[in-house]
Amino acid sequence: xxxxxxxxxxxxxxxxxxxxxxxxxxxxxxxxxxxxxxxxxxxxxxxxxxxxxxxxxxxxxxxxxxxxxxxxxxxxxxxxxxxxxxxxxxxxxxxxxxxxxxxxxxxxxxxxxxxxxxxxxxxxxxxxxxxxxxxxxxxxxxxxxxxxxxxxxxxxxxxxxxxxxxxxxxxxxxxxxxxxxxxxxxxxxxxxxxxxxxxxxxxxxxxxxxxxxxxxxxxxxxxxxxxxxxxxxxxxxxxxxxxxxxxxxxxxxxxxxxxxxxxxxxxxxxxxxxxxxxxxxxxxxxxxxxxxxxxxxxxxxxxxxxxxxxxxxxxxxxxxxxxxxxxxxxxxxxxxxxxxxxxxxxxxxxxxxxxxxxxxxxxxxxxxxxxxxxxxxxxxxxxxxxxxxxxxxxxxxxxx
Numbered sequence: 001x002x003x004x005x006x007x008x009x010x011x012x013x014x015x016x017x018x019x020x021x022x023x024x025x026x027x028x029x030x031x032x033x034x035x036x037x038x039x040x041x042x043x044x045x046x047x048x049x050x051x052x053x054x055x056x057x058x059x060x061x062x063x064x065x066x067x068x069x070x071x072x073x074x075x076x077x078x079x080x081x082x083x084x085x086x087x088x089x090x091x092x093x094x095x096x097x098x099x100x101x102x103x104x105x106x107x108x109x110x111x112x113x114x115x116x117x118x119x120x121x122x123x124x125x126x127x128x129x130x131x132x133x134x135x136x137x138x139x140x141x142x143x144x145x146x147x148x149x150x151x152x153x154x155x156x157x158x159x160x161x162x163x164x165x166x167x168x169x170x171x172x173x174x175x176x177x178x179x180x181x182x183x184x185x186x187x188x189x190x191x192x193x194x195x196x197x198x199x200x201x202x203x204x205x206x207x208x209x210x211x212x213x214x215x216x217x218x219x220x221x222x223x224x225x226x227x228x229x230x231x232x233x234x235x236x237x238x239x240x241x242x243x244x245x246x247x248x249x250x251x252x253x254x255x256x257x258x259x260x261x262x263x264x265x266x267x268x269x270x271x272x273x274x275x276x277x278x279x280x281x282x283x284x285x286x287x288x289x290x291x292x293x294x295x296x297x298x299x300x301x302x303x304x305x306x307x308x309x310x311x312x313x314x315x316x317x318x319x320x321x322x323x324x325x326x327x328x329x330x331x332x333x334x335x336x337x338x339x340x341x342x343x344x345x346x347x348x349x350x351x352x353x354x355x356x357x358x359x360x361x362x363x364x365x366x367x368x369x370x371x372x373x374x375x376x377x378x379x380x381x382x383x384x385x386x387x388x389x390x391x392x393x394x395x396x397x398x399x400x
Contacts, residue, residue: 002179003120007128009174010113013073014135016170017080017106019143020163021049024100026147027156034156035093045100047354050216052104054350060111060340070180072112074171079105081167088157107347110323111339115183118327118335123263123271125327126278130255130320137248137316141241183336193396195334195341203386204329205345207279208322210375210382211315212349214290217357218312218372219243222297222305225365229300242306246313254278254317258324268393271328275321276387280380282317287376289314294369318379322346329391331398338392 024031024045032042056079059065065072083099090096110133117128150159195201219240226236261274289311296304326338361368 004128006116006120006178007131009178010116010132011135011138012170013077013174014109014113014132015139015142016167017077017109017139018136019139019141019146020084020167021080021103021106022140022143023084023147023151023156023160023163024049026144027151027159030151030156035096037093041093044094044097046220048097048101049104050350050354052101053107053216054104054344054347055101056105056107057111057340057344057347059105059108060337060343065108065112065340066183068180069112069116069183070175070178072183073109074175076106076108076112077167077171079103079108081164084160084167085164088160107343111326111336111343112183114323114326114339115336116181118324119181123266124259125271125324126258126262126274126320127252127255129323130251130253130258130317133255133316133319133323134248134251137244137251140244141248144237144241184333193334193392195330195338195392198392200329200386200389200392201338201341202345203382203389204325205342207379207382207386208318208342208346209349210379211283211286211318211322212346213353213375214286214312214315214372215247216350217353220354221357221361221368221372224361225297226302226305229297229302231302235302239302239306239309243309243313246310247316248313250282250313250315250317251319254282254314255320257281257317258321268328268391272325272391273387275325275328276383278321279318280383282314282321283376283379283383285314285317286312287373290369290373290376294366294373297369298366315376329393331393331396334392 028042032039064075080103083103087096087099090099113132114129117125117132121128147159147163150162153159154162222239222243223236226239258274258278261277262271264270265273289308293305293308293312295301296308322342323339326335326342329335330338357368357371360371
């Protein structure tokens with residue numbers, strides 16, 4: 001029971017950390033007016049934040065996240081909280097853009113929690129991770145709803161400070177009821193294997209790349225197409241909210257499926273087979289959803305688009321499986337570093353996907369939609385390739 005209590009607490013931290021960041025989008029009109037900037041300049045903060053999500057995984061190979069696990073989580077959450085407290089008092093917009101870049105580092109929570117649950121679970125890892133990852137999307141739903149009230153009741157500056165208080169209040173509760181342990185990054189000496197030189201690392205990292213490509217593109221892309229089709233602001237917001245709820249539910253559901261498959265054979269190869277199966281199933285469902293979505297967006301059919309996001313959310317079902325792959329496939333001495341490496345490779349999609357999709361859409365909306373629909377197929381092909389490879393733990397042994 002103690003282990004599952006940690007899962008719930010981790011989920012609350014994820015919800016608070018990612019939910020409060022939605023304040024930026026809700027307060028958009030107030031922020032544009034306060035800084036006297038254009039809508040195009042405002043969009044720079046989102047580009048910076050998404051790029052920060054990518055760079056965050058480089059931090060996993062530094063001493064920043066070495067030593068106390070609890071301290072590491074506090075640092076990761078502070079990357080979101082401290083800039084959030086500073087933004088209302090910064091006079092220069094481009095400094096705000098820099099702070100938003102730093103806020104992207106909060107995604108470091110994901111591999112940190114992966115290391116924690118690897119110590120607690122074996123077959124249950126996908127289910128535990130699915131619950132924790134759902135916090136990102138519960139945060140999106142909760143954050144958007146609460147932000148509207150806070151901005152309207154207290155003004156955007158005070159609302160930002162309230163969200164900081166929420167983050168640290170949740171962190172305090174988490175800290176009091178969570179057991180600490182040491183995170184050790186074994187250094188790569190001349191005789192040690194370099195995870196970056198392993199073909200397996202690169203192929204496995206790219207199995208999650210197509211899912212993130214769509215996840216980090218589709219909300220903004222849907223808004224653009226929706227407004228062009230004449231949909232109202234409430235309709236566009238409802239589409240985003242339903243997608244977030246869908247991703248949260250699929251994260252938990254596919255995590256549970258992964259648990260059921262993993263317990264049949266908890267050996268490294270058995271766990272990895274379950275991981276591949278869950279990710280393939282998630283991609284297959286999402287492919288159907290993206291096909292329906294493409295048709296809906298080209299026709300301007302709102303009801304069909306709303307239905308499609310409940311299938312597209314299955315993309316997040318790949319997350320719990322992917323984030324449990326490092327402890328299942330790498331030796332114990334290197335899987336914490338492997339988690340950050342896999343995150344860096346997969347999250348490279350964050351840095352390029354939205355701009356490439358936008359460029360394609362300017363040429364042809366159908367072409368951009370076809371690109372998104374192709375991503376699950378690319379994911380399945382990459383999974384087939386990695387499933388035929390020898391695992392690092394099979395080559396090097398469990399302890400290395």
